Amino acid sequence: xxxxxxxxxxxxxxxxxxxxxxxxxxxxxxxxxxxxxxxxxxxxxxxxxxxxxxxxxxxxxxxxxxxxxxxxxxxxxxxxxxxxxxxxxxxxxxxxxxx
Numbered sequence: 001x002x003x004x005x006x007x008x009x010x011x012x013x014x015x016x017x018x019x020x021x022x023x024x025x026x027x028x029x030x031x032x033x034x035x036x037x038x039x040x041x042x043x044x045x046x047x048x049x050x051x052x053x054x055x056x057x058x059x060x061x062x063x064x065x066x067x068x069x070x071x072x073x074x075x076x077x078x079x080x081x082x083x084x085x086x087x088x089x090x091x092x093x094x095x096x097x098x099x
Contacts, residue, residue: 016044
């Protein structure tokens with residue numbers, strides 16, 4: 001079985017909530033095709049996988065925004081200090097050596 005679900009999703013002891021949603025026939029056909037292609041047990045499993053993927057994308061975007069905001073808030077001196085630390089690290093930890 002091909003699956004990209006996280007172990008957390010697969011082994012989660014949490015009880016799942018049963019909900020009902022209305023979808024277009026095209027969306028239902030797409031979900032069914034995905035279920036067959038991935039040999040998933042259910043359309044709910046496919047929806048869970050899709051939603052977890054979207055959640056991970058949102059989480060990554062939030063981290064990227066936080067990093068951008070942090071570096072955008074630095075003064076010129078702080079940026080120079082960061083660059084100096086980067087140069088130091090490059091000389092202390094050459095890319096070919098691993099611990």
